[in-house]
Amino acid sequence: MSDVRSPARTAAAKAPPAPEPSLPANLRRNAPLVPTDSAASRALAAVIAILTFLAALCAGAAEIAVSSAGQWQGSVAQEVTVQIRPSAGRDIEADVKRAESLAKDTPGIAGARIFSKAESERLLEPWLGSGLDLSDLPVPRLIALTLARDRNPDLPALRAALVEALPGVASLDDHALWLQRLSTMANTFAGIGIGIVLLVLFATGLAVVFATRGAMAGNREVVEVLHFVGADDDYIAKAFQSRFFRLGLRGGALGAGAALVTCAMAGLLARMWRSGPAGEEIEALFGTFQIGWQGYAMIVLIGVIASLVTAAVSRFTVRRFLR
């Protein structure tokens, strides 16, 4: 044993720092402590991607519904309608003129548009069909009043004035019931969207719990060795968390990316169809069928949240497993 040199530790203790030894160019250093590339990892990334995609689409759809409802509310809330009913022995044209002048005199009313008899009859066409002679029917007449943006009109006073001037003939509809229903519907859509997103994130969390437990069982020897070489539970949990965060990031990015592309394509197709009659109907129902930058930001945020949920759940699961 005369050829035995001093062990490394004596050399490491010498005073001047040794020049850094040359390392092979292909030497891998600080590779992940938990093996990452496995069929289970790829499957989990795919599950996270699909769940993120579904959550992002739900969020996008809810955003479209809420913003469309907002547009409808905005346009409807800017108008009120005066209805004049025909009454025996009264001149309906004179009543309409009287109601219009009363409305125009009310502060906060920016404009009034009288629907002619022909226009009023045309409003009934969707229900009664076209080509009918409606002259014998007592069709009410409408006056659409546009509200000023800078001041609120005193609608109760206008309603009282109309009832006083034209008793039993005139009524004022400020669309409050319609607006309330619209608001309820928009809130319901938003609630359903949030609920589905939460459910999907919960499902993602559960998938990660099972995947983490599987990974822990599959890497039992790695965990044992890490313990023996002095790693504490937190360090091991971090190693698993880092692995699952990368998987979550990959899945989240894929899912959110696919959702972004889908929304962008849907917006593009909607713009292309808008010129046709079907496009007009779709636009009437769904507004512009486009999500704004908030929608895109929300989709990206869902991708990020899915990754963070993956990381947090895996860390929590590992800590529980090791306890």
Next chain:
Amino acid sequence: MSAGMKTGSLLSGAEEPVVRFESVGMRYGLGPEVLSDVSFEIAPHSFQFLTGPSGAGKTTLLRLILLSVRPTRGLVSVFGREVSGISNDALTGLRRRMGVVFQDFRLLDHLTTYENVALPLRVQERAEVSYRAEVVELLRWVGLGERMHVLPPLLSGGEKQRAAIARALIARPELLLADEPTGNVDPSLARRLLRLFMELNRLGTSVVIATHDYGLMDLVEARRMVLAEGRLRVEGP
């Protein structure tokens, strides 16, 4: 090397034993007792062999010292600390003061030899640049300088053995436990590795080598802890 080489037993009366077993019994589940009434101490800076026939309980005794299993009865103290009910943090602290060479090496197959050897320093969250030179030098010393980028499945049995030993030594442990560390190497390398353990012992590390290689034990005049039928007998200085 001639027999009768003195090891560095530098126990002073004031120093606490590194390991103390008092009437320790151990059984797995409802099976028979693997260890019965085992009592001994491992002094600081001491060098000893743990020997006995296969199945005598050497590995179980090492696992008890490593705190990977708990005794069925009796008291185990490591570095002056009684280990029943020890917290996880304290357990980690004690393990960082030990180095261990497993009989089956326990190298992580997805990490290179270099990464495996650096593992005890890496889990202490030290910057890689701070230990790189040390790891490379130790790898070269154990003859793995050209194999540091190789994954363990591609190493021979002897190379794995040396990588496992290097991993146990790299953090300069106060206590080194080696389970059949020379079982897969040729006699010349076995002597060289033994010399390495002795050098380490001279620098202050307590060393316990579990082996049933009497040829190896005869090279060194050291205490022998002999396990037979679950009972421990201590021979030698």
